[in-house]
Amino acid sequence: MFEAFYRILALTRKELLAILKDPRSRYSLLVPPVLQCLIYGYVATYDLTDIPYGVFDQDRSAASQQLLARFDGSGVFRRVVNLDRAADVKRAIDERRVLLVIQIDQDFERRLLSRRQADVQVIADGRNSNTAGTAIGYIGGIVESFNAKWRNEHGQRSTPIRLTSRAWYNPNLETRWHMIPALIGTLTFIQTLMLTGLSVAREREQGTFDQLLVTPFRPVEIMAGKAIPAMLVGIVQATLVLLVAQLWFQIPFAGSFITLYAGLSVFLLAAVGMGLLLSSVAKTMQQAMLFSFLLIMPFALLSGLTTPVSSMPMWLQYVTLVNPLRYAIDIAHRVYLEGVGLALLIPELWPLALIAAITLSAASWMFRHRLA
Amino acid sequence: MTEHSEFSSRMHRTLSLIRKEARQIIRDPSSIAIGIVLPVVLILLFGYGLSLDVTEVPVAVVMEDTSPAATDLVASFRLSHYFDVRPMTSMARAQELMLSRKVDGIIRIPQDFGRRINLGDAEVQVLVHGVDANHARIIQSYAQGAVGQWIARRAAQGYAMASGPIVVQSRMWFNEANESRYFLVPGLIVLIMTLIGALLTALVMAREWERGTLEALFVTPVRTNEILLGKTIPYFALGVIGLVFCLVAAKFLFHVPFRGSVAVLTAASVVYLLVALGIGLLISSAFRSQFVASQITVLVTFLPAVMLSGFLFDLRSMPAVVRLLTYVFPARYYVALLQTVFLAGDIWAVILPNIAVLTVMAALLWTFTYRAMRKSLA
Numbered sequence: 001m002f003e004a005f006y007r008i009l010a011l012t013r014k015e016l017l018a019i020l021k022d023p024r025s026r027y028s029l030l031v032p033p034v035l036q037c038l039i040y041g042y043v044a045t046y047d048l049t050d051i052p053y054g055v056f057d058q059d060r061s062a063a064s065q066q067l068l069a070r071f072d073g074s075g076v077f078r079r080v081v082n083l084d085r086a087a088d089v090k091r092a093i094d095e096r097r098v099l100l101v102i103q104i105d106q107d108f109e110r111r112l113l114s115r116r117q118a119d120v121q122v123i124a125d126g127r128n129s130n131t132a133g134t135a136i137g138y139i140g141g142i143v144e145s146f147n148a149k150w151r152n153e154h155g156q157r158s159t160p161i162r163l164t165s166r167a168w169y170n171p172n173l174e175t176r177w178h179m180i181p182a183l184i185g186t187l188t189f190i191q192t193l194m195l196t197g198l199s200v201a202r203e204r205e206q207g208t209f210d211q212l213l214v215t216p217f218r219p220v221e222i223m224a225g226k227a228i229p230a231m232l233v234g235i236v237q238a239t240l241v242l243l244v245a246q247l248w249f250q251i252p253f254a255g256s257f258i259t260l261y262a263g264l265s266v267f268l269l270a271a272v273g274m275g276l277l278l279s280s281v282a283k284t285m286q287q288a289m290l291f292s293f294l295l296i297m298p299f300a301l302l303s304g305l306t307t308p309v310s311s312m313p314m315w316l317q318y319v320t321l322v323n324p325l326r327y328a329i330d331i332a333h334r335v336y337l338e339g340v341g342l343a344l345l346i347p348e349l350w351p352l353a354l355i356a357a358i359t360l361s362a363a364s365w366m367f368r369h370r371l372a
Numbered sequence: 373m374t375e376h377s378e379f380s381s382r383m384h385r386t387l388s389l390i391r392k393e394a395r396q397i398i399r400d401p402s403s404i405a406i407g408i409v410l411p412v413v414l415i416l417l418f419g420y421g422l423s424l425d426v427t428e429v430p431v432a433v434v435m436e437d438t439s440p441a442a443t444d445l446v447a448s449f450r451l452s453h454y455f456d457v458r459p460m461t462s463m464a465r466a467q468e469l470m471l472s473r474k475v476d477g478i479i480r481i482p483q484d485f486g487r488r489i490n491l492g493d494a495e496v497q498v499l500v501h502g503v504d505a506n507h508a509r510i511i512q513s514y515a516q517g518a519v520g521q522w523i524a525r526r527a528a529q530g531y532a533m534a535s536g537p538i539v540v541q542s543r544m545w546f547n548e549a550n551e552s553r554y555f556l557v558p559g560l561i562v563l564i565m566t567l568i569g570a571l572l573t574a575l576v577m578a579r580e581w582e583r584g585t586l587e588a589l590f591v592t593p594v595r596t597n598e599i600l601l602g603k604t605i606p607y608f609a610l611g612v613i614g615l616v617f618c619l620v621a622a623k624f625l626f627h628v629p630f631r632g633s634v635a636v637l638t639a640a641s642v643v644y645l646l647v648a649l650g651i652g653l654l655i656s657s658a659f660r661s662q663f664v665a666s667q668i669t670v671l672v673t674f675l676p677a678v679m680l681s682g683f684l685f686d687l688r689s690m691p692a693v694v695r696l697l698t699y700v701f702p703a704r705y706y707v708a709l710l711q712t713v714f715l716a717g718d719i720w721a722v723i724l725p726n727i728a729v730l731t732v733m734a735a736l737l738w739t740f741t742y743r744a745m746r747k748s749l750a
C-alpha cells in the first residue's frame with residue numbers, strides 16, 4: 001500500500017518536473033490564463049460604451065434639439081453625422097459609419113405641443129442583431145426619461161406605472177461579473193484536458209511509454225501519476241484566475257473558498273478523466289491536441305459561457321447534461337456571486353462525480369487492456 | 373536541361389509532395405476530425421443550438437393584488453411570447469424559485485396596484501437573476517415592453533392613461549426578425565477557416581520540424597517554394613471544403629439571407645485562408661514544437677477570432693488599447709466582410725478596404741515564411 005503511494009509520488013514528481021522544467025512550457029501554463037482572463041474581462045461584454053449614430057432631423061425644432069441633446073449628453077451615443085436626405089441614411093448605415101440613425105419627422109414638435117403622440121424612427125444596422133438590439137434598448141431608456149421630463153414641464157399626466165427594477169447578485173448587470181468566474185472553470189478545463197492528453201501521447205510518440213510499462217509500476221499507478229500533476233496545475237490556474245477576478249477586477253466574492261475548491265476538485269477529476277480517456281485513444285501528440293480541441297469547442301459552446309443554456313432548444317439542453325464544464329461554470333457562479341454552500345451544490349456535484357467515475361474507470365480499463 | 377523539362381520536373385516534385393500530404397491527411401483521423409467533423413458539429417450547434425435570443429423566459433408573477441387591472445396586466449405578460457408566466461400569490465415562494473434558478477425573474481404587483489393605478493401612480497417591481505447580465509438586461513427590457521403595451525392598450529380602450537408622448541419606432545435593417553443565428557452562422561465561417569488554416573498547418577509543420585523530417589526534405593532536390601506549396605495546397609483545399617459546407621448549411625439549412633455575390637465571398641475567403649495558412653507556417657517555423665506552436669496559434673489566431681473580431685462582441689465598446697489591438701489580427705477584417713456580404717450586400721466601401729488589408733497581410737506573412745524557411749536551409 002505504502003509502496004504504491006511512494007511510486008505514485010515519484011511519478012508525480014517526475015511528471016511535474018517534465019512540465020515545469022522547460023521554460024517555454026512553464027510560460028505557456030501560467031501566462032496565457034492570466035492574459036486571457038484580462039482580455040476576456042475587458043472584451044467579453046455585451047454592454048455598449050460607444051454608439052456612433054447619425055441624425056436625420058426633418059423638424060429642426062427646439063423639441064427635437066432637446067431630445068437629441070439627451071443622446072449627445074449620454075456619454076454613450078456619439079453623433080457622427082447629420083443627414084439631410086433619406087438616401088444618405090442608407091449609405092451611412094451600409095458603409096458602417098454609424099450603428100444607427102435617429103430620424104425625426106417634420107411634424108415632431110407640432111404633434112408634441114398639441115398633445116398627440118410623436119414618433120421617433122430608429123433605423124439600426126442589424127448585421128450584429130444583438131448589438132443593435134442593445135442599442136435600441138438604450139434609446140428606449142433615454143426617450144423614457146425625456147418623456148417624463150416633458151410631461152412634467154408641460155403639465156401632462158405621468159405614466160400610471162412606475163417600473164422599479166432590481167437585479168440579484170449583480171446589481172449593475174455587468175457582463176464581466178458573469179464572464180470572469182466562468183473562466184475559472186473554462187480555462188482550467190482546457191488546460192487539464194490538453195495536459196493529460198498530451199503527456200501520455202508525448203511518451204507514446206517518443207517511445208518512453210513502453211519503458212514505463214516495463215517498470216514495476218502498475219497501469220493504474222501510471223494513470224494516477226499522470227492525473228495528479230494535471231489536477232495540481234489546474235488548481236494553480238484556477239487560483240490565478242481567482243486572483244485576477246478579485247485583485248484586478250474587484251468582483252466581490254460572496255461564498256466560501258473551501259466550497260469553491262471542493263467543487264473545483266470534483267470538476268477537475270472529471271476533466272482529468274476525460275483527458276486520460278482521450279490520451280488512450282490518441283496515438284500521436286497531434287491527434288491528442290486535435291481531439292482535445294474537438295472536445296473543447298462544443299463543451300465551451302454548450303456551457304452557458306457565451307450564450308445561455310436556457311435559450312437552447314430542449315434536446316440540446318439535454319446534451320449539456322453530460323458536459324462537465326456546464327456544471328463547473330454553474331458552481332463557480334453560484335459560489336462566487338450567489339454565495340451558496342455545499343449542500344445547495346449537490347445537484348451540480350453528483351453529475352460531475354458520475355462523469356469522473358465513468359471516465360476514470362473507462363480510462364483505467366483502456367490503460368490495462370489497450371496500452372499495457 | 374531545357375527550360376521545359378525543368379518546369380515539368382518542378383511540377384512533378386510539387387505534385388508528389390501534395391499527394392504525400394493529402395494521403396497523410398486522409399489517413400490521420402485527427403486531421404479529418406478537425407477538417408470535416410468539427411465544422412459539421414459547429415455548423416449544427418451554431419445553427420440549431422446557440423442563440424442569444426430570449427423567448428419563453430420562466431418568470432414568477434406575484435399577484436398581491438387581485439383587482440381587475442392587475443389581472444389584466446398579468447394577461448398582458450401571458451400574451452407575450454417572451455415570458456413563460458408562473459402566477460403565484462406569495463413572494464416567499466417566488467424567491468425560493470429564483471434561488472433554485474427555476475425562474476429567471478420575478479414580477480411583483482403590489483397590493484395597492486389597483487387603487488393606485490387610478491390615481492396614476494402605481495408601481496410594478498421587476499427582480500431579475502443578474503448572474504447572466506446580458507440575459508437579465510433583455511428580460512428587464514421585455515418587462516418594460518409588456519407594461520408599455522398594456523398601458524397603450526388601456527389608453528386605446530378609453531382609460532385615462534398617458535402613454536408617450538414620444539414613442540420609439542425601431543427597425544433593424546438586414547435582420548428584421550432579430551435572429552441571432554443570422555450573425556452567428558457567418559461568424560462561424562471565420563472560426564472554421566482559422567482552425568483549418570492556422571491550427572492544423574501549425575501542428576503539421578511543427579511536427580515535421582520536431583522530427584527533423586523537414587531537414588531531410590531540404591537535402592533532396594526539392595526547393596523551398598515547392599515544399600511550401602506542397603504543404604499548403606492540401607490544407608488550402610481542406611479549408612475550401614469547410615467553406616463550402618458552411619455556405620450550403622447557411623443557405624439551405626438555416627436560411628440565412630445571402631445578399632452579396634458569391635464571387636466577393638470567395639475572394640475574401642481565399643485571401644483570409646492564405647493569411648491563416650501564413651500565420652500557421654510562420655509560427656511553426658519559429659517555435660518548432662507541437663505543444664508550444666499549438667498554444668501560440670490558439671492564442672494569436674483562434675481566441676482573437678472569437679473575442680476580438682466583432683463576431684460576438686462590439687468592437688467599438690472595447691477599451692482603446694484593446695481596440696487598437698484588434699487591427700493587428702486578421703479576423704476583424706474577415707468578419708466585417710462576411711457580415712456585409714451575407715446580410716447587407718456588395719457594399720464596396722466596406723469590401724475594398726477590408727480585402728486590401730487582408731491581401732497586404734497575406735503578402736507579408738508569405739514573404740516572412742519564405743525567408744524563414746530559406747534561412748534554416750543555410
